Amino acid sequence: MPDWLEISLRTLSSVVILFIITKLLGKRQISQLSLFEYITGITMGNIAAYISLDLDNDWYLGIVSLAVWVGISVAMEFITLKSKSIRDVVDGRGTVLIDKGVLLRKNMRKERITLDEMLEQLRKKDVYRVADVEFAIMEQSGEINVMLKKEHQPLTPDMLGWRLPQTIEPQTVVMDGHAVDRSLEVAGKDRNWLKRELEKQKVKMEEVFLAQIDSQGELAIQTGTESKAHNPSTKPKDQIAELLKQYEDELYMLERFAMNEDDKLDYRDAINKLKTAMHFYPPPS
Known part of the structure; x- marks a missing residue:
């Protein structure tokens, strides 16, 4: 050979x-x-x-x-x-580099990391002031994970007392002009429904580069060309229902933190009036 x-x-x-x-x-x-x-x-x-x-x-x-x-x-x-x-x-252990906003020089020397490298890693986490960090640790992989102090953490809907609708994973139902039957089944749809939706948006199956069904059951179509991109807007009633729900959650939060009973009554009255309006705009199922 x-x-x-x-x-x-x-x-x-x-x-x-x-x-x-x-x-x-x-x-x-x-x-x-x-x-x-x-x-x-x-x-x-x-x-x-x-x-x-x-x-x-x-x-x-x-x-x-x-x-x-x-x-x-x-x-x-x-x-x-x-x-x-x-x-x-074998794998090593994590090393604390910042504790309550204070750099631990001894641990930095142990891991042979300079101040420039430390600041660079913090900037990658969108942190630009060491004093804002509650806790930072170098993991076994060498990555530095950071937890900000409470007052510097971004606000979340949970902190504001908002109850947001559950988000369901989007299902990809068309790829490269071909329907994905398994994803259609998971989304509770079929090819006939898909065909009707494509006809509504005046798009042929072979023109679809990617199509996904979101948590609201809406079909978002990508054709791969800017002029033919189809992104259906959310129904106005659904948008109004979501806004009303957010206002209701905010009013409940304000009522909970009201300083006196009169303020609580005012918020409660506003909530009752808002619920009347919400009756005409039920949340999307």
């Missing part, structure tokens, strides 16, 4: 073997390497190169070496799953 053909076959075999090994070791081998996994990855790459190019020795010895490394790696994963102490040694 010519050398070039043997090398080609060995390389192809190495790629297949490495792919199977990576699947066995799991996604963590790719995304969040521990020190041991990093060493394993480098070693397996070198062994694969040996299998591909070394024509002077028996190539199957490289396969044996790969199998041993995989066995060790898989065994280490099971051991670290069972033992916290071994996991701390």
Whole structure:
């Protein structure tokens, strides 16, 4: 067999073997390497190169070496799953870098991170003042996670006492001009419904690049061209119902935090009047 053909076959075999090994070791081998996994990855790459190019020795010895490394790696994963102490040694532990707005110089030196690097990592989290940080920790992967102090955290609907409608995952029902029957079934629709919706918006199935059904049951169509993009607007009654619901939640919150009984009565009266209007605009089902 010519050398070039043997090398080609060995390389192809190495790629297949490495792919199977990576699947066995799991996604963590790719995304969040521990020190041991990093060493394993480098070693397996070198062994694969040996299998591909070394024509002077028996190539199957490289396969044996790969199998041993995989066995060790898989065994280490099971051991670290069972033992916290071994996991701390193999994967490492998180290190606190900021506590109550104060930089911990000793821990920064331990992780060999400079002030410039620390400030850069904070800016990536949209944090520009160290004093605003309640807690920051460097994870085993090297990523720095940050928790802001209460007064600097962004407002959420829950903080304001708003009760928002539940959001359901959008279902992709058309891709590249072809209907996705499984997604239609999950959304409680069928091809006849899809055909009617496309006819309403004067779009042919083969023109649709992407179409999704949102939590309100509305179909949003993308044709891949700006002039033909179709994004149906929400029904006015549904918009009014959602706004009225937000106002109701705000009034309930104001009533709850009212300073005296007279103010509470005023808010309660406003809520009752608002409920009368909401009767004509029921929330979307």
